[in-house]
Amino acid sequence: MNKRAFSLRRRLLIILFPMLALGFLALALSLYDTRDELRRISLSLQAEEIAHDFQTHDFLDKLPRYYADGEMSYSLYNAQGGLLQISDNLDSPRRLRPSRPEDELALFKLPQRSGNIVSVSVTLSNGDILMVAKRDERERELIGALLQARMWRSLMLWLPFCALGLLLITWLVHWTLRPVRQAAELAATLGPAQPELRLPVSELPTEIRPLAHAVNQSLDRLMQAYEHEQHLVADAAHQLRTPLAVMSLRLQTTAQAQQKDWDLLRGDITHLQRLLSQWLSLARKQEQTMALPDQTALAPLCRRAMGELWPLFEQAGRELQFQDDSQQDIVQASEMDLAEAIANALDNALTHGSGTVTLHLHQPQPGFCAIDIIDQGPALDEETASLVFERFHKQDSGSQGAGLGLTIVRQILLRHGGQAFFLPGSRCTLRLLLPLDTQAQVASDKPGV
Structure with a gap:
């Protein structure tokens, strides 16, 4: 009511x-x-x-x-x-x-x-x-x-x-609230057609300025979300155009040749499913609000992610190793999101890396824990290391990936106060850096805990 x-x-x-x-x-x-x-x-x-x-x-x-x-x-x-x-x-x-x-x-x-x-x-x-x-x-x-x-x-x-x-x-209230009415009339015209318009805070009474500031900040966030949606839809439409065109061409070729190449069609469908799945996952990660995080231990999470991807590495003839040098691995984060980030990082190393992949858990600096995914391929140059985190960017245009895996990894890490970046050096190393749970650290330092 x-x-x-x-x-x-x-x-x-x-x-x-x-x-x-x-x-x-x-x-x-x-x-x-x-x-x-x-x-x-x-x-x-x-x-x-x-x-x-x-x-x-x-x-x-x-x-x-x-x-x-x-x-x-x-x-x-x-x-x-x-x-x-x-x-x-x-x-x-x-x-x-x-x-x-x-x-x-x-x-x-x-x-x-x-x-x-x-x-x-x-x-x-x-x-x-x-x-x-x-x-x-x-x-x-x-x-x-x-x-x-x-x-x-x-x-x-x-x-x-x-x-x-x-x-x-009566006149004083009417005169005092005149800027508010003008701001309301201006707010009624706000929309995608004029995204730059904002409430005139300086012309409003002092008591109403905090509300106008809050409204303008909300409009900024809404416009950013709107622009993000526009870019996301445009990118998705652009990326879907090519596989759909390939599928259409295969269907035409199949119809003309009177033969059905089911393996190629299944591969195209699988590629589309993977693209749509990662695209929807990225959209959810960028839109959903941050829930109350859990206390998550990284070492068991890394082992479980490695176990899930082990068959793919074995099928590709690649070796997967785990090295745990951490003394404290409890972080405040969603276990499901971190599992997805680690899985995407390992899948990226499997798809674009070479040789043995090592997952190294350690503490590079006080208060932080890092998961380094290291393969035997060469390190990325600075420009490429920045571009690979962009949506739909693929280092190898002929790969089966959708170009969204590392974007999802970075989005998950940022939402949990961490970072995802490639390290310079001789070997390709992707670092997932997360802040440690200070409360868990204090509890572990207490006698008898």
Whole structure:
């Protein structure tokens, strides 16, 4: 089941709504706390005026019971916090909480609820502290109504700004993603007819460039694979043309002569089968992904490959020898692929070499193991040693080979991190070089292993 497609623009708009709502909620809470702040500041100014002529030896009854439409109450403390007096309309003193009007102007402070009665402190000339409390129902209602009206006016301004913000974000997303749309239009035109086209990475937003790089790299690999397929099909068609023409000519000759040369036809068919088999094997080796490699011991693998080809060497009157000088022969590789590579290398020595063929297993350098296939023929020159690994290249055009054996050998070795090449010298020597399995080497070095 396909996942539902999503729109980046829709997601941004969905995120914007709760952000704006949270902003408006923060504004409302701020205005709600502002009401009590204004009440305390107003009472601080009134308390300073009330206590202006008050002396510490005076009784609190001298202070006004009502002030600005609000009932007043008082509690007097000394500088050490000891209670001195309370007004008659109080059953218990107001809690001592020194405060200043400037405290309400602090940039960061915790909200302080005042309830129906708001209280502030006034420091007298001798250091005593007078707590002044007021039931300011009228002022609280007026300030609350003022702030509520301010909040609704803010909301009326907030809604158009929200709409404008939505339009701006919609336009911004559309403008930001314009290069992406252009890249998508360009990607729709990519194909074999224009293999050089790539996504314009420099014109895309920074956040999308890694994706564009990955797409371009994928396109490079696809185009390489496409070109490889074209070359492979063209080479195969070219190589199949000659044997098919020979078979057609033999059939015409057979029909005209009224006799059937089955041996020659069987040889032609065998040659075609061998060509197609190796061609398909090469195509699979170049296309398939590398599976998890196995721990493969080379010495038993070499002996098994020699055993399979021994009858062919015996039939040709050739001798096949094995020399094992390796101390470590475990590699991380596919046993089936390596067996095919060794068999193709031995078959190449049987077809194009001469005399005794020696398969020499040894370690030419630390961390690597080599399989040298040595015959008694002369060494190849540098140019020929490079050409023999090309597809359908045959050193002897009259041989029965398809010209793919060494190409398959090299492809298998490269896929396993190794190399296949001919050594200079007096005798023809094909070296298959593979990296050793370091984990197996460490395990073999442990005591008791």
